[in-house]
Amino acid sequence: FAWIFFIAVLGVTMAIPMKRQMINIEQIRFPDSIATAETLKVLYSEGKKAAGQAKALLYSALFSAANAIAMAAGGERWLGVVQQHIFGNWYQRTIFFKWDLMFVGAGALIGMKTSLSLFIGGTICWALYVPWLESQELLPAGAGYRESVSWTLWGGTACMVVASIVAFLFQWKSIVRSFSSLGAMFSLSKKRELTDVEKIETPMSWFLAGQLISLAALGYLAHASFDVPYWMSCIAVVISFFLALVVCRITGEANITPTGAMGKVTQLIFGGIAPGHVTANLMAANITSGASSSSADLLVDLKVGYLLGANPRKQFIAQFSGIFLGTLVSVLAFRSMVPDANALQSFNAPGARTWAATAEALGMGFSHLHSIKVLSIIAGGILGLILVLIPRYLPRTGKWLPTPIGFGLAWAIQWNDSFLFFAGAVLGWTADRLFKDKSREYKIPSASGIIAGAALTGMAILMFSIYQTAH
Template sequence: MSHPVPNEPTPHVSSATVAGSSPSPAQDPERYWLENVYQGGARQLTVRAVISGMLIGGVMCLSNLYVILKMGWSMGVTITSCILAYTVFSVLRQLKLLRTEFTPLENNAMGSVASAAGYMTGGGNMIAVPAVLMLTGVLPSSGWLILWFTVVAMLGVFAAIPIKRQLINIEALPFPTGTATAETINALHGHGEVARQKSRLLGLAGLIGAVIAVARDARSAWMEVRFPEWLRLPWLPAEWSLPFTLRGRPAGDWTLAIQPSLLLVGAGALMSWKTGWSMLLGAVLTYGFLAPAMADPSVGAITVISYKGINGWMLWTGAAVLITSGLLSFALEWRSVVRSFRSLSGLFGKKEEAPVDPLAGIECPPAWFPMGFAILGPIVVVLMAYLFKIPLWAGIIALPLAVLMGIIASRVTGETDNTPTKALGPVTQFIYGGMVPGNITANLMAANATGGVGLHSADLLTDLKSGWLLGANPRQQFFAQLFGVVAGALVVVPAFHLIIDDPKLLGSKDFPAPASLVWAGVAEMLSKGLSSLHPTARVSAACGAVLGIALVLLERLAPKRLKPFIPSASGFGLAIVLPASNSFSFFIGAATAEVLRRFKPKLSEAAVLPVGSGFIAGESLMGIAIAMLKALKFMPK
């Protein structure tokens, strides 16, 4: 969804594949669904589905917290959560601890809870908050942030109500991740061997990822003393520098190194091949050529040879590529935007007398939308004013803007599987940069509000697409989403405060937080003006802006045979603000997955998703556990 790379593989799966034959154009799609697909009597939002979804979603939220601070985006959690839940409940059933089967619709409801919880790192939450901490050094207390995250996310859930039936029931937008989730649930519950294979691969990859994290991050004298020699791991270094020098400095000083990280390799396997090689190209050009040139004493743009020193200058180039390419890509989806406005006008237009609604007892009542905003909207405005010093009038303007962004983001997600948070966030930053100039916190947290509403609206609709294909009750999925939102907020805020106990950790090689660096850079630039930048940084930002536009236009206009050779703007831009070592690992994962796709397609289909997800989950969860132990002084830093 809202990421520079796809968060989950989304193979094309038609509605007919999951739910049976599609209705003919002459049939009412809603009545057809009610009569042929809907499974009203099946167990769905059960207590165990809610509890397991909150627990798994909380774990996935911790994983995504580590991932977003490392890489700048959240990974997809829905399919991984469904595989985990199926595995856990199958084991409990075999041990005779459960008497009833965990049904596909229970798994779907569990996925809605887990998805809402796992994505509490997205929507600007763990982009804007670290950016505020970088720039100001202070944040509201955990309790206030939990309330802020929860209310903003709930606004997004309510924003999905008035457009759900139009986008999913009537227009049948693909929502590829939602469709793939329905296919995965069917495969898990319908083919035992497929499910067992995916579960084994996911578990084994997770274990390997966890061992790698321990061997790299947990080394200390404490471990050496308390473990016998035969139990001690062969400790891994933080990285291996490439064997050459640049300007008399080891390659590793320029971040040209290989990291022992399967998390990054796994993430690379889940991205596209184009994004993978684009990141390699961007890293080599940035850290192998441009950075050394800018460090020349005659130029003096980069004075400290370290990741933070290089990134302080390079950020403006990468941010310009990411922002202009994101905005242009979003603008080129103008048809989706126009259709969003038409849908919006239809919500408030004159209604003709309609026949009895066959789905009135299943769908969320339209009145829930204004009721939700009437209750939650004032809370958001007051929190903006109290926590972030945003004037009341500016907070009130944020509400309709957030609804509009949510509707646009939902349609774009339904049509492209990409939630444009990275485009909508800077748009809000520029708007608030003009409305409340100089207020950095207002700039960032207003973007957090619109991004959060957009993400959670799109996330609920993606889950509802799965439910539509499987015959689930949409009203129960709505409540499932609310449970997940609360669980995610309760997990992500304390965990962030615990592992980031010093603002200086943000923007370091340990936690590069590239998306936060971009948002912080935009906020600072809007506050101080372009004149505050080094002259060479202004030139590089202009070049980056042109490059971002050029890459998007080339991707659109180039002949089909040339498109595979045009770099991905998002991948190239991201490589500029990440350490080169990260991009190298992404490339290794993407290249491995591409080789499997070309030469072993069946193995690729069976293994890439569970193994990649397992590497990410295992290493990130162990990594965040070690970081917490160090923060709590149970393990030396």
């Protein structure tokens, strides 16, 4: 209970300065937030235009739901047969199609540049790099996604991390202004009167309090429960802030929250500073992943509130209150499914196995990481730096380059997802060109409906399959 609770507190309070930078200043899109805000606007609007948008949202949601049901009812099997004839040996390896309209809707909201970057990065990764790894016998012939991604994510993650941190540091003036209230909190001079905007923003003092309390609590828990030295816990919390920054930026730009990939970065760092300490490696990554997820979730909600004119301080209080119930439900649900360690054997949990394998490998030290992975990290970091610097100093040249977030993320997700993002962006771009007025009015409601329909139906199908398994 305590471990999950304080990781959530750490992540939620981390989002306070990020909100001001990413939402207020940089105006990052956050596609899921746009979809949610648009849905709420349509549901509570009146008039002819609102009625037309409501119909567009409803019809697209029904179409997306019908597609999800059709795929679950056997459409995927028939689609697989067709693809096997088209792709031959490539099928079910790295290049295949799986029709998930949620990504298509997200691609229409994200736009062409990021989606095209995803498609280019994904094609280079899965059609060129992975086959090369197989030719070098680093991967078995016909390796699937789960085997391949343990090699590909290193370069892509390095690209995203370096690019996000460098871009963040370029905004140092805004960062200083965001943290200025911390200095005012300790100032002995007369307190100045807050502006109207500052009165509704979450105070930076809440950020400081949340970070210090979580740091102390997690440091104690990690030491008492997992025998992790206090200094390692401090490093894990500091690392988590910068990696949560990367996760939140990726969520805002590409609509995917890569907490697993960022957790691997923490594991890599701890493989260097704490060789031989497998437990510390795993639990430090757990802090990063949990805090990043909480930060990204809150920023998605805050972006919705920003679009609708909500009070961010009240939103923060509501989200913080949810930590108590969320912790209670998640812990009790896990305890009911996994009463003891032996019960874990009935769960495949491929993600957990990947984390454990990485902890065991990197726990032996950074030197045990394969040389190809080390070179991928170096190359990815250099590429991320280039893709940030060139657009900044050579804007005419930079506009033709892919975005580092899109290009790097494609190395951590399946090629199919990158393709669907690109397909959605092409449809949105075509609508903007051929039906400019109609697109301006109906594109966002339609894309929002597709996302909502696919998400809700997917959740219903999952719950139904769980019910069938239980009975």
